[in-house]
Amino acid sequence: MAHEYLNDTTSPSAAATPRKLKVATVSLAGCFGCHMSFLDIDERLLPLLELVEFDRSPLTDIKHCGPCDIGLIEGGVCNAENVHVLREFRANCKVLIALGACAVNGGLPAQRNHLALADILQMVYRTGHGLAEGSSIPDDPELPLPLNQVHPVHEVVKIDYFLPGCPPSGDAIWAFLTQLIEGKAPSLGHGLLHYD
Amino acid sequence: MNDSFLLDGEDIPFTPGQTVMQAAAAAGKYIPHLCWHPDFAAHGSCKLCTVKIGGRFATSCTVRAAAGQEVENRTDELDAKRRTLLQLLFVEGNHFCPSCEKSGDCALQATAYEMGMLTPHFDHFYPDRPVDASHPDVLLEFNRCILCELCVRASREVDGKNVFALAGRGTRSHLVVNSDSGRLADTDFTASDRAAAVCPVGVILKKRLGFTVPIGARTYDLNPISAMGANAGQQADSRANAAHEKEVG
Numbered sequence: 088m089a090h091e092y093l094n095d096t097t098s099p100s101a102a103a104t105p106r107k108l109k110v111a112t113v114s115l116a117g118c119f120g121c122h123m124s125f126l127d128i129d130e131r132l133l134p135l136l137e138l139v140e141f142d143r144s145p146l147t148d149i150k151h152c153g154p155c156d157i158g159l160i161e162g163g164v165c166n167a168e169n170v171h172v173l174r175e176f177r178a179n180c181k182v183l184i185a186l187g188a189c190a191v192n193g194g195l196p197a198q199r200n201h202l203a204l205a206d207i208l209q210m211v212y213r214t215g216h217g218l219a220e221g222s223s224i225p226d227d228p229e230l231p232l233p234l235n236q237v238h239p240v241h242e243v244v245k246i247d248y249f250l251p252g253c254p255p256s257g258d259a260i261w262a263f264l265t266q267l268i269e270g271k272a273p274s275l276g277h278g279l280l281h282y283d
Numbered sequence: 284m285n286d287s288f289l290l291d292g293e294d295i296p297f298t299p300g301q302t303v304m305q306a307a308a309a310a311g312k313y314i315p316h317l318c319w320h321p322d323f324a325a326h327g328s329c330k331l332c333t334v335k336i337g338g339r340f341a342t343s344c345t346v347r348a349a350a351g352q353e354v355e356n357r358t359d360e361l362d363a364k365r366r367t368l369l370q371l372l373f374v375e376g377n378h379f380c381p382s383c384e385k386s387g388d389c390a391l392q393a394t395a396y397e398m399g400m401l402t403p404h405f406d407h408f409y410p411d412r413p414v415d416a417s418h419p420d421v422l423l424e425f426n427r428c429i430l431c432e433l434c435v436r437a438s439r440e441v442d443g444k445n446v447f448a449l450a451g452r453g454t455r456s457h458l459v460v461n462s463d464s465g466r467l468a469d470t471d472f473t474a475s476d477r478a479a480a481v482c483p484v485g486v487i488l489k490k491r492l493g494f495t496v497p498i499g500a501r502t503y504d505l506n507p508i509s510a511m512g513a514n515a516g517q518q519a520d521s522r523a524n525a526a527h528e529k530e531v532g
């Protein structure tokens with residue numbers, strides 16, 4: 088299913104100067120590696136900026152996602168705040184993309200999933216090595232509550248496309264985005280499709 | 284008259300007694316598979332090799348080739364079903380490829396690339412399967428086991444040791460080690476056993492090979508599994524090969 092409406096040229100004004108697509112990006116339980124890889128498209132950022140403008144993204148510092156054409160989600164869902172942000176993206180983005188291994192299957196943070204959360208917190212803040220005297224589990228109300236398990240984003244909201252990789256290469260991200268912007272269903276061949 | 288059948292419209296010769304898989308592999312044709320290996324009797328469990336013969340589903344590693352058969356293999360319909368089987372395998376275990384030593388040499392991963400699998404799709408089980416690092420030379424990382432029984436067959440039939448077995452039923456099936464303690468160190472298993480080099484995924488891992496071949500330069504990084512021709516059935520291990528070459532100079 089290609090998203091032709093991303094390139095809606097039916098209205099006369101749109102045909103003359105195609106509207107720039109709005110793109111939002113966020114890192115949930117990720118390491119920002121996928122965002123770094125996005126920047127690895129290097130000088131191709133310039134032609135990309137002819138076609139898109141950024142809404143919420145670490146690149147703009149806009150705090151909330153407005154109506155967008157494409158949303159890129161890096162990272163899985165590990166706490167309550169991640170759930171809210173992911174739902175805000177889903178509500179605002181026509182096409183939502185899971186970007187990278189953690190968004191696709193939970194990735195490294197999900198390797199805690201077979202352990203009880205309480206045991207992990209005890210270990211990390213109370214009983215582990217090298218802790219300061221009297222160290223305790225952080226309980227500031229500002230801190231988002233961790234979930235019992237880390238989830239891939241498709242277990243929380245509907246995801247339209249998946250781009251795996253840890254991180255996906257700049258070339259893979261470029262190929263994927265340009266195909267999508269051209270109104271095609273993106274496909275990655277050998278060499279661009281990687282889980283590692 | 285030469286015996287032959289049609290595989291996706293191509294003539295494939297066979298000798299009587301050969302399975303469709305054996306004849307296809309001998310002709311350098313790739314039929315996706317995980318539990319089949321040319322050196323062992325067919326297992327018929329993973330179902331990745333399912334083809335359509337005369338419009339009916341059959342596992343090509345168990346069905347005999349017959350003259351005039353019309354076999355469908357790489358159709359969109361069959362590859363979509365294979366993709367679903369792979370997705371089930373991925374969510375049943377813990378497959379975190381970025382931290383897996385086997386990445387790039389793994390038949391499960393390479394087959395999923397070949398089928399264009401972009402997401403595991405289903406909800407993950409995230410099972411709890413502790414590793415067994417007791418053996419001095421080999422690590423067992425049960426989180427990635429796909430229950431193909433290649434190690435079971437190799438240890439029993441080639442090594443004559445019977446080190447591995449499957450236990451449990453249904454979703455509780457799992458690989459066990461045949462020793463009183465259940466630990467690999469308490470068996471007569473060695474790193475030179477055939478069973479140590481037959482796992483298609485990252486369960487049975489020789490220690491101290493680590494990243495001798497970097498990610499990106501491994502077997503299936505260089506070529507897709509479908510382009511491996513008659514070798515597609517062999518287990519890839521670029522790291523073990525590199526270590527061996529270093530030893531022998």
Ligand code: SF4
Nearest residue numbers: 378380383386389485
């Ligand atoms: S065994 Fe294969 S699929 Fe599983 S984590 Fe390792 S490389 Fe990935």
Ligand code: SF4
Nearest residue numbers: 428429431432434482
């Ligand atoms: S350990 Fe490897 S060879 Fe043995 S059953 Fe599991 S996946 Fe197959």
Ligand code: FES
Nearest residue numbers: 316329330332344
């Ligand atoms: S390869 Fe035939 S069933 Fe596994």
